[in-house]
Amino acid sequence: MSAIRRKPVGDPLTTTRRHSRVKSGISKVTEKSLFDQVLKVCVLSYRCEPRFRGGGKRQSRDLASLTISDPTPSFGDQKLPKEAPKLLQQKLNKLALNQGSSDITDPLVRRCFLAFYALLLDPDFSRRIKENRRAEDVVMFFISSSTKELAKSGSQPAETKRLVNYFTATFVNFLITTLREAGFESSCVSLIRQLQSYESKLVSDSGNLGESNGSGSYSAGLTPTFDVADIHLAKSLGPYFLMSESLIQKGVNEIKDTATEQAAEADLLLALDQLKHDKFPYYQRQYFGSDEAYQDYKTRAIEAVQTQLAGYAGQSTSQGTTYYYIPEDPRAFGRLLVKTCLSHDLKSKSDTLLSKNSIAILTECFNMWQIPSSTRAALVMDVCQELLKLKELPIALIEDSVSFISHVGRENGKRDWDPTLWPVCDREVYVLGLKEVLVFVIDLISGCIKSIYEQKPPSIGPYLQILGECVFCSSEWERVESIVDMPKVFDSLGLVVKTVAEHKYDEFIDAIPRDHTLDPLHIIELADRIISSAEKLQKRYKRPLLEHVPIAMIAAKTHFSLFSVDSQSMFTHLMSHMTARHEEPAYEDMTLLYKKLCEIRDLYVQTLPGKFPFDLEAAxxxxxxxxxxxxxxxxxxxxxxxxxxxxxxxxxxxxxxxxxxxxxxxxxxxxxxxxxxxxxxxxxxxxxxxxxxxxxxxxxxxxxxxxxxxxxxxxxxxxxxxxxxxxxKSRQEKWMAMAKNAMAGSAPLTPYQxxxxxxxxxxxxxxxxxxxxxxxxxxxxxxxxxxxxxxxxxxxxxxxxxxxPSNKKRAYLFTIRIAQAENLKACDMNGLSDPYVTLVDQATRKQIGKTRTIFEELNPVWDETFEIATGGPSWLTATVWDEDALGSHDLCGRAFLRLDPAAFGDFVAQDYWLDLDTQGRLLVNITMESERxxxxxxxxxxxxxxxxxxxxxxxxxVDKLTAFIQYSLSRETMKSLVSPGRGKLKEFNMESVSSWLSSTSLSNVPLTPTMIEDAINPLFDYLNESFATLAVGLTDEIRLKVMTRTWKVILTTITSLLMPRLSYKRTSKTQLSAKEVEIVFTWLSSLRDFFHHDGAGPSLEVLHSQQYQELMRVPVYYDLSNEELKDECEKLSSSTFKTLQDKTYVGLPELIKRKNTVMAHRNRTVMRKQKERIRNAKREAPQNEDIILCILRMRGELDFVARRIKQKERLQQTLATESLVAKGRK
The missing domain is CATH 1.10.357.50 (Tetracycline Repressor; domain 2)
Incomplete structure (x- = not known):
């Protein structure tokens, strides 16, 4: 990887390494010289085997422990005395302090006894022995501790088993002697006899390893033969150095006289002296980073040499001046030996990193060459990284290698891992080794990345695990990171991902036609492939590689970036070919393509900066x-x-x-x-x-x-x-007849079904x-x-x-409200008419609207609205017809209406009185809105x-109910209450009623509210039945609206009882008496309660409408004189002016002025808020002047009434004109 700098950690490190290499002369180490040095150590190890001991045995340190099977004693129910643990402690204490006479002189036997002594000093162990007093337990613990000590000595497994038997026999003899000396021979006869029998068995199993001298000690009687077949380590060197057994035997013969224990002891004494005087040539102060590190090394090295010296009999009386066993450059020899052993074991396809033979060879040599654990770890790391680069070390063994190195660096787990105490060169080698492991694994990961689009790509997980456990978790990671440019490593991996993604995109795009056969589905399929591959990578690589390389994201960015440009080119190509063929793309294909491209665009925006290059909406x-x-x-x-x-x-x-x-x-x-x-x-x-x-x-x-x-x-x-x-003759006549029958009780009440x-x-x-x-x-x-x-x-x-567009003709929406008519022509025999109005467009002869019929009325009120859209001035015909159920309808009158947009302003309502061609006139209200x-x-x-x-x-x-309401709340019903015979009529018809009314006179008998309400009980029953019928089919909201509309009819009917409509025409209606007024308002109160129905009907706020409030003000003016009413009318002129301003939409806010427009109905929320704001802003006062004028009309003051009406009309026209002018200025 180019991002990894191959340079040393720092200047001190570089200087030290250079000095070390010059001094050691690594280039001089050959396999022959290495073999000679290793063979010396093998011969020495052979000489020092326990079987050849002559009273002395050198100690050995091993890289691993051994496990053997131990003999298992059994002494039945015989127990040791309670004092036995204490007696053993005392006797072993003397052995440890070399006090008194002891036959145990063999160092290895002594070590085994002292190891057991250390165990016996543990309070828990001592208490356990004292409680159970089993001799078997004591012997077994000694066997266990002895086995561990022998494993440290480097003995072969077969030999170790015999030595354990031999040493255990010595201990059993030691235990018997202790019991006898303490006076327990008579009380423990049976136990001593069993111990003696067990001792004999052990001596026999040890293969006559030694002979007893009668006092519990044994002496060796074998002598070395120096036959290669008998020298296990030397014999095993053949495969390592590719040498025959005869050549090895020749080498052994050459050095068997010089490779002695005395020479080893002399080397150790020389090394000890040089260490004490800081003159040991291979590890001096300048090779360490601190005094503390050097002192730590020195202490441990001296201790190791002294331990080794204790294993010899002291036959060498003086130290040498040169080393016999320790090579000229121990580090160089050690590295070559590690490489030799590791290469051999890897070729033999061993399951472990190093075989037992290799570990034994390395242990013996490194111990004798005085190579510390830090150097051993560094050498193994250096060799492993070299073999890794040569692809000789399998990747699967990297973790084992690092684990083994860690184990060695901790002195087989005896000390903590602290590279700061290592020689600087060892630390450098270890760091560089980690770096090379990192480089190698990164290269492997890079290779895996190249296969990310395969169906089953190689897993990156194992490599990440190696880096995590072997490199990133290392205490030296910071030093590794200082020589490796990790950001560049991440960038290089990202570049590999991008390159692989580009190649994959090329595969995708190659499948798209580049000629006229290109179809929208091809682009959709390409987008699907890109999205699918992105989703697959996202599932496969959910987390960023090494927490810095998001594989899925980089690949997606690459694909989306390339596709964003190519998609526009493909779309242009597609459309150009379809245009050339005069084809229109199918809408379904285009929407599918757009949605798919939008999906890509959304992913593009999520992953890449900037806008998506292809403007999809414009296309x-x-x-x-x-x-x-x-x-x-x-x-x-x-x-x-x-x-x-x-x-x-x-x-x-x-x-x-x-x-x-x-x-x-x-x-x-x-x-x-x-x-x-x-x-x-x-x-x-x-x-x-x-x-x-x-x-x-x-x-x-x-x-x-x-x-x-x-x-x-x-x-x-x-x-x-x-x-x-x-x-x-007419429906109105039918309803009137039904109402009369109901009121008279001659026919059952039948509401409209x-x-x-x-x-x-x-x-x-x-x-x-x-x-x-x-x-x-x-x-x-x-x-x-x-x-x-x-x-x-x-x-x-x-x-x-x-x-x-500017050339489009503008449209206008006219809203025409047919309000009312006055003084219509009488077309029926009864002197009345049943009028309705039709509106017809003269240009198209199309009927725009038709009002409902108002029966038996010459001054009808319709208040119905119709709409017509025009592109310019147009003429409408307004025709008033008289409905006839039995024949053709009669013409009451006709008028013409011009709708000219130039004469109207948006949202400004204007009233027009249209004179009919026969007689009478028609009031219409017109509002215009520009359609947009x-x-x-x-x-x-x-x-x-x-x-x-x-x-x-x-x-x-509600019209179906109106006839009954009007007849029930009539002056005839009211007069029946004030006449002497006010009971129900048995026969109810027009002639009998007229005769009955003319024959009665006023009565002074007081009327109770109950009597007054009873007079309209048929109306209550009728409304109750009608509303019940409607409640079955209508929703609650509509039912309330119907009731509210019916309530308005009732208010209008009661108003008509009190006074006529506002007009300057003469009326036959007369003013009611005080008793009759009382009856009217009693009816009104009871009907209000009936409609409210304790909250089940319309609310009191709805029932107490403006019309209701105006009606309640009628009694205020009813008893005033004509002059008083005229004076009051003059006082109310300013209020009248404001009311006219409101009606011409000049003085109120814009929302109030436009309450009936199309824009005011754009949603229910606007309508509801507008009504509320109108209610709060307008709060129209009752039309007091209109009430006064109606009363004056009823009293015959027609001139005054006509004058005031004409004044109001002129004022209204003036205000409307001002409104148009004001709007034009805006």
Whole structure:
């Protein structure tokens, strides 16, 4: 790896190593010279074997311990005396202090006895022996301690077993002697006899190793033969040095006379002297990093030499001047010996790093050559890294190598690992060895990376484990890191990953056609391959390699970066070929391709800095916009099938789902169309806003069509039900007759039976509002509109941004409210008419709208609204017809209305009195709004249509109740209470009523509230039955709305009892008496309580409406004189002016002025907030002047009333003009 610097750790280290190499002369070490030195040590080891002892035996240190099987004694139930442990301690203590006479002179036997003595000094052990007093336990512990000591001496396993038997026999003899000397011979006769028998057996098993001198000691009688076959270590050298047994024998013969124990003792004495005087040539102070390190080495080295000297008989009386056994450069000889042994064992395919023979050879040589544990560890590391680079050391043995090195460096576990106390050169060699291990493993990992895309790539885990346990966890890692540029190592590994990923991407891209056969699916498949490979690598390599090399991330970055550029080229190539063939890509293919490219883009953004090079939205927008426009156009086609398939039954009445399938099906289809955009996850908010605006245009048209169809079916169903029961000239006449019969008690009360299907249709309109509002909340039309505001830079603040092209004709939406008519022509025999109004576009001859019929009325009030969209000025015909159930409808009058956008301002309502061509006039209120390509406008248009449809349907339903309400709350009913005979009539018809009323006179009998309420009990019963019928099919919300609308009819009816409508025409209505006023307000109070029904009906806040409050103010003016009323009217002129300002939308805030516009209906939240703000801001005072004028009209003051009405009309026109001028200035 180029990132690894092959240089020494530091200057002191370099200097020391250079000095060491010059002094040692490594180049002079040959296999021949190494063999000679090793053979000397082998011969010495042979001489010092226990079997050749002549009273002395040198100690030995080993690299590993041995395990042998020991003889197992058994002495039955015989126990040792309680004093036995103490007696043994005393006798062994004298042996340790060399006090008294002792026959145990053999050093190795002595060591075994002292090892047992150390064990006996342990309080726990001593207490245990004292408690059980088993002689077997004492002997077994001695066998165990002796076995360990013999293992340290380097004896062969077979020989060790015999020595253990021999030494144990000596100990048993020692134990017998102790018991006899303490006077226990008579009390322990049986035990002593068994011990003697066991001693004889041990002596026999030891193979006559020695002969007893009668006092418990044994002397050796064998002599060395120097035959290679008998010299185990020398014989094993053949395979290591590729030498025959004869050559080895020749070498042994040459040195057997010089390789003596005396020469070894002389070498040790020389080494000891040089160490004490700091003159040992191979390890001096300058080779260590500190005085502490050198003193630690010196102490341990002296101790080791002294231990070795203790194993000899002291035959050498003087030290030599040169070394015989210790080579000229122990370090160089040691390294070559390690390499020789390790190479041999690796070639023999041993399961362990070093065989037992190799360990025995190395141990004997390193001990004699005075090589410390630190150098041994460094040498093994140096050789291992060399063999690793030569690929001779298997990677599987790296961990074993490091573990073995650690074991050796700790002196077989006897000391802590502390390289700071090592010679500097040893530490350097060890650090460089770790570095080479790191280099080698990194190279292996790099090779594994090249196979990351294979089905079963090689595992990197084992290599990471090697680095973790052998390198990174090493105490020397910081020194290794100082000579290895790890960031560059990580970079180089990352570069390998990137290169491999590039090759893999080339394989992917080569599979893509480069001609006209290229298809969107090819690009999708390529993207899938890239994503799949990224996911596979992410699962395979979840964590960064070495915590710094995220393989999956680097590979993904490479693929995404390359694909981001190539995808644009492929798309351009694809589109150019399709254009040349005049083909249009399939929408499904384009959406799949876009989504897949978006997936790649999302991954690109997550992994790479900067923007995705390919602008997907710019490339795909025209295809998506085309589909969106098609979907918007098709939206209306979903309405008719949904309605035709509907059976108008609730989907799940038990669960409270009271709407039918048509509204659910239609909004499911609409939701699917709208989901097109959200599912694309389009990353251009302007495009998204434009898409939703286009779709909502179609949705708005579809919703309006749905509302129209449902209302048509609703109306037809009610008309059909009426036609089945027609027995009168008109439906109004029928209801009046039923009301009379109910009041007279001559016929049972039969409320109008609304069909359940009729109620379901009304529920569907309510549900459509809720679902449309859900769509608006989901899309957030305000946010979408705000996004588009920034598109048109010419738009000023607060302006509505339109996206129509400049050549597109502007459209205008006119809202026409048919308010009321006055003094209509009488077309019926009774001097009245049953009027309704139609609006027809003169240009298209298409009917725009038709009001409901108001029966038997020449001054009807419709208050119904219709809409028409125009592109410029247009003419409408407003025709008032008289409905006739038995023949053709009669013409009451006709007027023409011009709708000119130039004459209207946005949201400014204007009232027009249209004079009919026969007689009378028609009041219409017109508001204009400029249609705009605004998502809020489309929401508002759809929601307003639904709200108006709902209101119209409720009006139609309430109309079925109106006739009964009007007849029940009539002056005739009221007069029946104040006449002498105020009981119920048996026969109720117009002639009997007139005769009855004319024959009665006022009564002074007081009326109780109960009597007054009883007079309208039929109305209570009728309303109760009717509302109960509606409650079965309507939702609670709609039921309350119907009740609220009915309450308005009641308020209007009661108002008509007290005074006529505001007009300057003469009226036949007269003012009520005080008693009659009392009756009216008693009815009003009881009806309010009936409708509230303890909270089950409309709330008191709803019931106490502005109309109700105005009605409650009538008694204030009812008893005033005409002059007082006129004066009060003059005082209220300023209030009248403010009211007119409110109606012409000049003086109130913008939201209040636009409360009936399309934009004010863009969602339910806006409608609800606007109503609340209007309620808080406006708080309209009761129209006191209108009340006064109505009372004055009833009293015949027509001139004053007409003058005030005309003044108000002129003022209203002036304010409307000012409003237009003010808007134009803006």
């Amino acid at each position: 795909f927008v025209k295809y998506i916009r085309r589909h969106v426009e098609q979907s918007a156009t098709l939206a209306t086609s979903w309405v008719d099938p949904a309605i035709d398939a509907d059976n108008w039954e609730p989907l799940d009445e038990n669960e409270g789902i009271m709407y039918s399938s048509s509204v659910a099906d239609m909004f499911t289809s609409l939701g699917t169309a709208l989901a097109i955009i959200s599912e694309l996850h389009w990353d251009n908010p302007v495009h998204v806003a434009q898409f939703y605006t286009t779709l909502m245009n179609g949705v708005s048209v579809a919703v309006c069509k749905y509302a129209s169809r449902v209302f048509q079916l609703f109306s037809e169903e009610l008309e059909l039900e009426d036609d089945k029961k027609v027995k009168y 609304f069909k359940k299907t009729t109620c379901i249709k009304l529920n569907d309109i309510e549900t459509a509002q809720a679902k449309l509002d859900e769509i608006e909340a989901q899309l957030d039309s305000e946010k979408l509109a705000k996004v588009l505001e920034g598109v048109n830079t010419n738009a000023g603040p607060g302006k509505i941004v339109t996206k129509e 390509d605004d998502v809020r406008f489309y929401f508002g248009k759809a929601l307003r249509t639904l709200v108006r449809c709902e209101n119209d349907m409720i009006k139609v339903m």
